[in-house]
Structure formats: C-alpha cells, structure tokens
Amino acid sequence: MTSNRPALPPEIARRRTFAIISHPDAGKTTLTEKFLLFGGAIQMAGQVRAKGEARRTRSDFMKMEQDRGISVSASAMSFEYNDFRFNLVDTPGHSDFSEDTYRTLTAVDAAIMVIDGAKGVESQTRKLFEVCRLRDLPILTFCNKMDRESRDTFEIIDEIQENLAIDVAPASWPIGVGRDFIGAYDLLNDRLEIMDRADRNKVAETVKISGIDDPKLADHIPAEQLRKLREEIEMARELLPKFDRKSFLEGHMTPIWFGSAINSFGVRELMDGIGNYGPEPQPQNSADREIAPEEKAVTGFVFKVQANMDPKHRDRVAFVRLASGHFERGMKLLHVRSKKPMAISNPVLFLAADRELADEAWAGDIIGIPNHGQLRIGDALTEGEALKFTGIPSFAPELLQSVRATDPMKAKHLEKALMQFAEEGAAKVFKPAIGSGFIVGVVGALQFEVLASRIELEYGIPVRFEASQFTSARWLSGPKEKVEAFANLNKQHMATDHDGDLVYLTRLQWDIDRVTRDQPELKLTATKEMM
Numbered sequence: 283m284t285s286n287r288p289a290l291p292p293e294i295a296r297r298r299t300f301a302i303i304s305h306p307d308a309g310k311t312t313l314t315e316k317f318l319l320f321g322g323a324i325q326m327a328g329q330v331r332a333k334g335e336a337r338r339t340r341s342d343f344m345k346m347e348q349d350r351g352i353s354v355s356a357s358a359m360s361f362e363y364n365d366f367r368f369n370l371v372d373t374p375g376h377s378d379f380s381e382d383t384y385r386t387l388t389a390v391d392a393a394i395m396v397i398d399g400a401k402g403v404e405s406q407t408r409k410l411f412e413v414c415r416l417r418d419l420p421i422l423t424f425c426n427k428m429d430r431e432s433r434d435t436f437e438i439i440d441e442i443q444e445n446l447a448i449d450v451a452p453a454s455w456p457i458g459v460g461r462d463f464i465g466a467y468d469l470l471n472d473r474l475e476i477m478d479r480a481d482r483n484k485v486a487e488t489v490k491i492s493g494i495d496d497p498k499l500a501d502h503i504p505a506e507q508l509r510k511l512r513e514e515i516e517m518a519r520e521l522l523p524k525f526d527r528k529s530f531l532e533g534h535m536t537p538i539w540f541g542s543a544i545n546s547f548g549v550r551e552l553m554d555g556i557g558n559y560g561p562e563p564q565p566q567n568s569a570d571r572e573i574a575p576e577e578k579a580v581t582g583f584v585f586k587v588q589a590n591m592d593p594k595h596r597d598r599v600a601f602v603r604l605a606s607g608h609f610e611r612g613m614k615l616l617h618v619r620s621k622k623p624m625a626i627s628n629p630v631l632f633l634a635a636d637r638e639l640a641d642e643a644w645a646g647d648i649i650g651i652p653n654h655g656q657l658r659i660g661d662a663l664t665e666g667e668a669l670k671f672t673g674i675p676s677f678a679p680e681l682l683q684s685v686r687a688t689d690p691m692k693a694k695h696l697e698k699a700l701m702q703f704a705e706e707g708a709a710k711v712f713k714p715a716i717g718s719g720f721i722v723g724v725v726g727a728l729q730f731e732v733l734a735s736r737i738e739l740e741y742g743i744p745v746r747f748e749a750s751q752f753t754s755a756r757w758l759s760g761p762k763e764k765v766e767a768f769a770n771l772n773k774q775h776m777a778t779d780h781d782g783d784l785v786y787l788t789r790l791q792w793d794i795d796r797v798t799r800d801q802p803e804l805k806l807t808a809t810k811e812m813m
C-alpha cells in the first residue's frame with residue numbers, strides 16, 4: 283500500500299486514521315479510553331464509570347446512547363501521540379448498525395481488532411473483519427483481558443489464522459495467565475514489559491534486555507514461568523511468521539499484542555505499533571482517478587451524517603474524511619452534487635470530550651461540518667473538480683415496516699422527519715407509487731425502536747410501525763423505456779427512495795428471480811453506490 287509512493291508531506295505522513303473493531307464486551311471502550319489517556323486527551327479513564335455516574339467516561343458519547351446502552355453514533359476523536367496525530371473513528375458495536383459500520387470503515391486506513399483472550403474470534407469480530415478484508419485494510423490485533431484466565435497463546439493465534447485466513451505475527455508474548463499474568467515479552471524490540479497491578483492507569487515498567495537469553499530476565503520472572511516463556515518463544519520463532527511490514531500493509535498479516543486494556547497493559551506498545559508501522563493516509567478511489575493524499579487541492583467525502591446531535595439546535599454534522607490537501611477554515615469548497623460553492627466557516631474537530639473549531643486539517647483527518655441538510659452521505663467536496671468518490675455502499679434493508687403518525691395531522695411532518703433520517707443513513711425510506719404512507723427499511727430490528735423514539739424525541743411526532751406487505755426491496759435500473767414499462771405494469775410494487783430512485787418491493791424472492799430471468803436487461807440490485 284504505502285510502498286512505491288512518493289514521500290508524503292510530514293504533516294500528512296504523521297497522521298494515522300483508524301477504527302477499532304470488536305465483538306461487544308471485548309474491551310473496545312476501555313481500550314479507547316486508554317488511547318485517549320495516553321494521547322493526553324483526557325486526564326482520567328476507566329474507573330470513572332464505576333466510581334460515580336456524575337463523572338462519565340468521555341467516550342460514552344451521547345446521553346441517548348447511554349440510555350439505550352448501545353453506541354449508535356460513529357464519532358471521531360483526534361489526539362496527539364508522540365510524533366503522531368491519531369484520528370480514531372468509533373464504530374458502533376451493535377450488529378443492528380452494521381451498515382453504519384461499513385461506511386465508517388471506508389473512512390479509515392487501518393483497523394485494530396480487539397479480541398477477548400478467553401473467547402477468541404467471535405461472530406461480530408468476524409463480520410467486521412470481512413468488511414476490512416474487502417478493502418484490504420491493514421489490521422492490528424489486540425488480545426485483551428490477559429489478566430483473566432485466557433486461552434493458550436498458540437491456540438489463540440491458530441484460531442485467528444484459521445478462522446480469518448490471515449497470517450498472525452506475535453508482536454509480544456504473554457508471560458503467565460490470569461492471576462499469574464505478569465507482563466509480556468516485546469518481540470519487536472526485545473524488551474520486557476511488566477504490568478503494574480496496583481495502578482491501573484500506570485504504564486507498564488519497561489526493562490531493557492539483550493534478548494530472550496538475557497540472565498536479567500530471572501530478576502523479574504519466576505523460574506518456572508521463565509522456563510516456559512523461553513520454550514514458547516523458541517517455538518513461536520520456529521513456527522509462526524515473523525512480522526513483515528509489507529505483508530501487514532497489504533492486509534495479509536496481522537501483528538498481535540497481548541495485554542489488558544483495563545490495566546493499561548500493552549496499550550502503549552499497540553499505539554507505538556500503529557505509529558511506527560502505519561499506514562499513512564492512503565489514496566482514495568474516485569470514478570475517474572485515484573486521489574493521492576499529497577495532492578495540493580483539498581478533497582474530501584462525507585461518510586456519515588449525524589442529525590440532531592444537539593437537540594436544542596436541530597443541527598446536523600456531516601463527517602468528512604479529507605482525502606487530499608491542506609484544509610484551512612473559511613475555505614470555499616465545491617459541493618459537487620449540487621454544483622454549489624460552500625464556505626466552510628465553522629468546521630469542527632472532535633477531541634475526546636468536546637468539539638473544537640478546526641482552523642486547519644490535513645489529508646487523513648476527519649472534520650465535522652455543521653449544515654442544514656445539504657451534505658449527504660457520499661457527497662464530495664473539492665476545490666473545483668467534479669469528483670465522484672466510489673466505494674460507499676448502501677445496502678438493501680432486510681426488514682421492512684410501514685410507518686404512520688398516530689396523529690394524522692402530523693403526516694407531513696413525519697415525511698420530513700423520515701427524509702432526514704434517510705439522508706442521515708439511519709434507515710431507508712420508500713414512498714410507494716400507490717397510496718399514502720411510507721415504508722421504512724432497516725438492517726436490524728432494533729433500528730425500528732430507535733427510530734420511533736428518535737422521531738418522537740427529536741420531532742415530537744408519536745409514530746406506529748406496522749407489518750408491511752413487503753419483505754424485500756431492490757433498486758431497479760436498466761434502459762429507460764424498459765424501466766418505465768416495468769414500473770407501469772407493476773405499480774403496486776413500485777416505490778421511490780429518498781433520492782427519487784426507483785425501488786421494487788416484493789414479498790417473494792421468487793418475484794425477484796423471475797424478473798431477473800425474464801427481463802435480463804433490467805437490473806434489481808441489493809446495494810446502491812451512494813457515491
């Protein structure tokens with residue numbers, strides 16, 4: 283990925299934009315907190331949640347999410363670490379929000395996969411991993427909770443290799459497990475890292491040694507554990523691949539660190555890993571050409587829209603990944619879809635707890651642009667070029683329900699609210715060609731509940747979701763006259779999405795197969811490129 287490319291300007295080269303993927307409960311939130319702590323973005327982490335509700339952990343973003351107990355937004359957090367600028371994009375953990383997660387992963391250059399040392403590769407981890415693989419994203423693995431009883435180290439590594447079909451290179455090797463866990467041997471730097479159990483926010487003590495045979499090791503590790511460690515490392519060096527940066531950057535190999543997020547153990551080594559091995563901001567694809575980060579002109583794309591972040595202001599923030607250039611506040615950028623210039627006067631950077639006005643940003647950064655609905659997922663901003671970024675998919679919903687305002691007088695308002703959620707990407711909204719009302723499509727059932735509560739909370743419209751006569755939706759495309767003829771003949775199945783694109787609704791997979799078979803010039807697709 284990074285090889286064969288010219289050296290980037292230092293400000294871009296020092297940026298690391300990544301996401302953390304994991305199965306719920308593996309420790310993503312805890313790890314995020316420790317990142318922010320070591321990045322100097324917060325002063326205290328971890329136990330604040332347990333100590334008192336008054337002091338909330340800052341990566342638990344919104345009140346609404348806390349009430350629901352799930353993270354529904356994909357916020358970004360920027361902070362400095364050593365010589366690096368880290369942009370950590372948060373992915374929602376709940377499987378019902380996977381579409382959001384897919385899009386988030388289009389905005390990052392790498393991912394950290396967190397697994398629980400006792401549980402190994404779990405279902406959600408595997409799904410997210412597959413998405414990363416589609417994009418050949420480099421992945422760093424953090425095997426968490428080593429302070430608890432966990433699986434044998436070789437077994438964990440084997441499971442990742444077999445389950446995910448990726449080479450695993452140990453970057454560190456754990457010493458002891460559970461109550462006997464004392465630390466790890468840093469295989470990349472020949473160092474001993476000793477965990478401090480007394481202070482969970484303290485960084486491990488580092489002992490410089492000359493190698494695994496260094497007699498100094500005996501001062502820190504009990505004899506029996508040391509014997510086992512030497513034996514395991516010898517075996518690991520023989521049997522497991524050695525870390526290879528190129529292979530990692532190409533997405534074929536993942537380095538794995540063993541640690542305990544809650545004890546701050548192994549976190550710094552992982553952060554150093556992202557910093558030192560990269561990747562740097564990568565080129566982005568557009569319909570006509572590849573956009574290189576070092577290009578002078580500023581370009582960026584919207585990968586996420588969050589409406590009503592502050593219900594008092596009814597604002598919307600579009601999250602933009604800068605693909606190239608050096609952005610400065612006040613710049614006028616072309617909003618490619620509407621062909622209109624947009625003065626970006628109050629862009630925000632997301633720090634751990636607050637938003638801050640962004641005076642400048644570079645390729646790789648994520649900025650938030652408050653707006654009134656002009657910016658949609660997939661939109662491009664440029665200094666004049668009519669770019670079309672590619673790769674952000676929109677998935678056909680798997681569940682459909684019809685929705686109605688309990689107060690019929692509010693039907694018009696409901697339409698507006700639904701369109702906003704559709705633009706935000708929170709749901710698909712279809713307006714049937716015949717009759718009134720709307721059909722809402724989502725990927726996971728929980729989204730209906732979340733939507734109903736948001737519509738009521740944010741727009742003051744109580745709504746009812748009801749079973750729909752349809753179960754599948756497919757976008758319809760093909761030669762214009764064929765499409766029109768088909769739509770006319772099948773009016774009771776036709777609808778339009780919020781972009782005005784035609785959608786075929788049905789109950790039966792059989793219908794879809796029949797159309798595909800009988801009318802090969804028509805296309806029914808389950809995804810639509812949003813950009």
Ligand code: GDP
Nearest residue numbers: 306307308309310311312427430542543544545
């Ligand atoms: P998330 O759902 O992936 O965000 O996971 P959390 O960070 O909320 O962690 C889930 C639970 O595991 C919480 O109770 C954490 O306190 C706990 N936890 C996180 N890291 C560790 C660790 O290193 N060791 C132990 N024993 N528990 C941990």
